Amino acid sequence: xQFELTKDFLETLxxxxxxxxxxxxxxxxxxxxxADIAEIIDEQTLEExxxxxxxxxxxxxxxxxxxxxxxxRERILNSLSSEEIAKQFIDNMDSDDAADVLxxxxxxxxxxxxxxxxxxxxxxxxxDLLSYEEDTAGLFVWAKAPDYIADVPNWIDEILxxxxxxxxxxxxxxxxxxxxxxxxxxxPVEMYKEALSRIENTIVxxxxxx
Numbered sequence: 001x002q003f004e005l006t007k008d009f010l011e012t013l014x015x016x017x018x019x020x021x022x023x024x025x026x027x028x029x030x031x032x033x034x035a036d037i038a039e040i041i042d043e044q045t046l047e048e049x050x051x052x053x054x055x056x057x058x059x060x061x062x063x064x065x066x067x068x069x070x071x072x073r074e075r076i077l078n079s080l081s082s083e084e085i086a087k088q089f090i091d092n093m094d095s096d097d098a099a100d101v102l103x104x105x106x107x108x109x110x111x112x113x114x115x116x117x118x119x120x121x122x123x124x125x126x127x128d129l130l131s132y133e134e135d136t137a138g139l140f141v142w143a144k145a146p147d148y149i150a151d152v153p154n155w156i157d158e159i160l161x162x163x164x165x166x167x168x169x170x171x172x173x174x175x176x177x178x179x180x181x182x183x184x185x186x187x188p189v190e191m192y193k194e195a196l197s198r199i200e201n202t203i204v205x206x207x208x209x210x
Contacts, residue, residue, distance in 0.1 A: 003036040010043055017051050025055050034060070038067035046075050062092035070104065077101075082109065086116035095122055099129035107191070111164045120153075124168040124182075131184040141183045142170065152179050163198040 009028070016024035029037065037056075041049045041064065049072070053061055065073055077085055090098045090113060102110045110130065117123040145152045156169045168184075170177025 034063040035067045037064045042072045058092045082112035083116045095125035121172045131186040143181045162202040165195045
């Protein structure tokens, strides 16, 4: 049976959410699909939507977020920190869906969210997907880490945390890539200049002062 959102249903649901009546909320949404839930949230205020979201698991919340209208999704994400977005949503999405969500954010916000992802392989996939425009192709550069870097994964993580620049670690592609970095050459030159400047102003300077 197709779900039809009515004013009475929305008012009843919002009241149940407001008084934290979990049993009533779950009864009202029983059998609804992610797209149906998204339709409800599209009609709620930001405060109502955030309160409603508390009744879902992180996996369900991520599925619902994807189904939201862009405006509703933007309102919710703007109310959260980069770490909250990473942990509550991006960690629970396929890379393709995560890239679609992140593509709507500013470059600074994207980098901040990606810096909070713990899964290097997922982060790498997302960065690659964000680097491409539809129907285009790109190249990759494999660069060997300097010999004085003893722990390459830790060094890459330091760059991510301090400079907010994600570089794909070669080790996720096998043992032959353990001391290598993979860089996608499919973004504007200005973006690479900005990334290099961040690394020079954080990582390189910190090494020079040791």
